[in-house]
Amino acid sequence: MVAATPDPSVAEMIERHQDTLDRALAAIESRDYWSPYPEFPKAYGESGPADGKAAFDALLGKVFAIEGQPTNGDLVAGEASPYGIELGVSYPHAEADDLVAAMEQARPAWAQATPAARAAVCLEILARINARSHEFAQAVMHTTGQAYGMAFQAGGPHAQDRGLEAVAYAYAEQVRLPRQATWTKPQGKREPLSMVKEFTVVPRGLALLIGCNTFPTWNGYPGLFASLATGNPVLVKPHPRAVLPLALTVRIAREVLAEAGFDPNLVCLAAEHEGGAIAQVLAVRPEVKLIDYTGSTSFGDWLEEHARQAQVYTEKAGVNTVVIDSTDNYKGMLSNLAFALSLYSGQMCTTPQNLLIPRGGIRTDEGTKSYDEVVADLAAAIDGLLGDDARAAAILGAVVNPGVLQRTVAAAAGEYGELALTPRVVESAEFPGATIRTPALVKVDADKPDDRTAFLGECFGPVSFAVAVDSSEAAVELLRRTVREQGAMTAGAYTVDEGVEAALVEAALDSGVSLSLNLTGGVYVNQTAAFSDLHGTGANPAANAAYCDGAFVAGRFRTVQVRRHS
Amino acid sequence: MVAATPDPSVAEMIERHQDTLDRALAAIESRDYWSPYPEFPKAYGESGPADGKAAFDALLGKVFAIEGQPTNGDLVAGEASPYGIELGVSYPHAEADDLVAAMEQARPAWAQATPAARAAVCLEILARINARSHEFAQAVMHTTGQAYGMAFQAGGPHAQDRGLEAVAYAYAEQVRLPRQATWTKPQGKREPLSMVKEFTVVPRGLALLIGCNTFPTWNGYPGLFASLATGNPVLVKPHPRAVLPLALTVRIAREVLAEAGFDPNLVCLAAEHEGGAIAQVLAVRPEVKLIDYTGSTSFGDWLEEHARQAQVYTEKAGVNTVVIDSTDNYKGMLSNLAFALSLYSGQMCTTPQNLLIPRGGIRTDEGTKSYDEVVADLAAAIDGLLGDDARAAAILGAVVNPGVLQRTVAAAAGEYGELALTPRVVESAEFPGATIRTPALVKVDADKPDDRTAFLGECFGPVSFAVAVDSSEAAVELLRRTVREQGAMTAGAYTVDEGVEAALVEAALDSGVSLSLNLTGGVYVNQTAAFSDLHGTGANPAANAAYCDGAFVAGRFRTVQVRRHS
16 A cells, blocks of 8 residues: 555655655766665565565455546456466556547646656655565566565566666756756847747657566666656556556556646556557557567567657567686686576576587686586586575576476477476475476587577577587677677676687677676676666667666657747 | 878877867856857958868869778769859769778777767867868858858858767767776675676767758768767768768868878768769668768658668758747847848748738737738848848858759749749849849738648748738647648747747647747847757657757767676
8 A cells, every 4th residue: 555645745746855866866977886775675664575465465356446547448357477376456458549648638737847846756656666665576476477585676676776767867868958048149349149048848748668577667667767757658558467566556656646736647557468459559659759668579670660650669689698718716607607597587688598618618716627517517506506496486486478488398308409407397385386497508509500590599588508619719709799690688708818808898899788797796697786787788689778878868858949039 | 271280199189179178068058159169250360261262262173082982983073053153073982882891990999989089089170170161161152052151150160069069969978977887785794795887888880971952061060970979980971962061071080080090981971973872872781870861851751761770860841930929129020030031042941931920910019010011011121131232142142953943933933822022133243153032922821722732831942921820829820730740940939928929839849849039139040059059859840850969969879888896
């Protein structure tokens, strides 16, 4: 439940959140660690987890009403918990025409609000979402399959961080021009020419957010808050299997907007059955001027091709690579990689897929290790990490959907190549119906055409490839080529050789992928921290945008000038 | 001629131009008047005009060599001075493949230069262009038809201002992230996690500038310098009738780049015959990642449709409107409008085309004036302004090309409607072969379908329409509709009524056009000042970008991050 809040004026919201906004603006410049949203579950009170669970349970088996939003009376439902529990939440369906009409009506007043007012409303929305992080954790867990700890952090505070980061960038971009300026041009001995000029931010129009199955909030909040903070209404079209986290978000946003005196239809939910086509219909509506999308390459390409009336920000598929050249911390490298490959069953767009290892072996602090030894040791590290079922479940989470499960089956059957590590079924004591699998590690050779076919396409889920390559130089070139041709959200490398490191950095800059070097501790290649790390680059086929930079927000509004003599 | 400059290192260029860059960065924030490039011809020395003329004359009738740039040995020529003098300049032609290959080879070193180095090189280029402003004035005059005074200012210092403004925005955008940052995340009682993160600007790739006939430098420099300053090579494809100003620009840019130790092929010229198709070929090359275009709507639309691999910035056709509701300075209004309509024979993308006047007349400081009176008085004001042929020529310039001339003939023949002012031929004593025409003012009625057809399409050149409308409210709605449907680079209005003014501002914000109110002195609706006024908005069909804002530069590069433990 939302804590009862006295109907706050926008001015009150601005005052309440000014410090947070100021600190966020400083953080995106310094890039040091910062967050206003604690990532430790205990920070949310003793009863936080239980309260969140109770709030979540109260949603199950019911219609998720969204008061005041258009509906055609139909209900849609299609979520299935990867943990096997019955959800039974259904959502009101609405016709595209009705949604668009309601949002167009809501649009002008929000467009006329100041950037400061919009930022404050967004921060109030985020604060209320933050207070309910345990409830969101349950919703994220049971739609994405993320383990509770990850669903709490990545689906809660870390997603909120990304939302706040987008608000900060949006605010900064909107106030680069003064609201009003005087212009005085000397005219020699004559009176100077003198003008007063007013600069007004003009939002682009209706924004469409198309959510994904695995990270509905983390991947959804940057676009949602970037568009909203720049004055555009946002229509949220969740993935049919991950509606609840975004439905909660929409409901909270509507509550705050209404309290601030705005039309709650500035944020609407477009829920639909799996296989529905409302995204295609909405994406080409002339009113839709902004689209944020995370998902498959095929639909991302379709959007870029067909939604020509809109600015389209996409995050699509990619193939992430780690180059293993050498290390001075072999054990640290293995445990870091084991965790990176296991976390959320490899179902992150940032999880490494291909580990490139010279077939002649690598130098380590424990002596030279052959390709086979590295692969066996990594397999053992993963085995060790996931040996205990309870611990394994807490790291792996559950398999998000049947498509991913099918790939684990194919991998286990040896369809991708020789297995260095065979996936196994993990039983959950808490959730007997959970679908949990340990990762597969497949041995392939960069010189074998069949192997290349297997590892050079995206194999989303708990399947990675230990790719034997001729040399570290060959690994660097394969990294470069993979990023250029397949796209990548992340790249990693281990090396103690300055020459190899320089070549890796050059290849990363050249192909346009961010690089994590020699991670051996508590930072993983698949994790990026808001306010500091960029998520994606927009410079390779995996995404045309990054969270978050000036380019992500600058196109979401225009500036109109009015000038007159002073 | 370029002043002999001691081979300066990039460091020297940075030092030399630091103050100018700093002041430009301050100017784009304050939006007050500022320019480092004097707009008075006399500021360039007693012999400046003669030296510029001599330098220009030395180019005529010759091959314009571009040392070191690929060529297939062919020469192209097609410029014809609107002043009737023989130009006879021919330019080396090159195959698209060869140009792209040379520029791709030049690309990496420029991409690796720092934003500060690139800004300094760009400012050195601009400084050398500035020193040759009188030579550029001749080149602009005899390709565009602008009168010398305007060719000097708009083609010289004002274009240089726009280039510098783009460099300032590009620099500011590239340094928003620190080059390096530390990130320290507390871990309770454990050691904090600590990382060093490096952020590197990665330019997008080859940029293509497609120039226009009327303002080759003013409209070309923003894109050219925005792309170059963000690390992208720029291939300059001038309009076949306005090559020389951009050819001079390319040659100077190449000289400076070479002196700074870079490959001069970072800036190349792609000259072609009129009717050639090299722009279409280049625009869809996979290497081309950025396109800046000014010109017809049809080719702009083609670029947006087909050059999908590139970010495309377009300025296309539009219909500019002035609403005349009331004024407290009737004479000032008439003289301001007369000049705005006459300047460069209405051949500015910012010239008003439609003047909306209530058929019941307007309130003025000289009493109520009927529609017919306003039109007659405006016609008289234009007649008075252009009564003397020498003065007329200095304001009108010459007709840029046969297409525009044809429209003046059609207007004179009454094809667009009843003439309130009939165009006449102006003779130039200095240039007997000059094609100079005074503007046509056509009386039309907003309620007549035939008239609407005439005035609601772009009629580029010295033809304006005095449109009788039912009321000021109807005028505001027609303004809104015209901007939305036809696009507009400018809008103007005269009113002393607060309600009408509020409605005008609302319509301007809603339709996305900048508005000039009650201009009665030395500022004209068709002029925008760099560092203060935005040129275009990107919010209506006339353009998808504005000179200059964050959105114009933010998409020209990406940021790649490298992180490691500290």
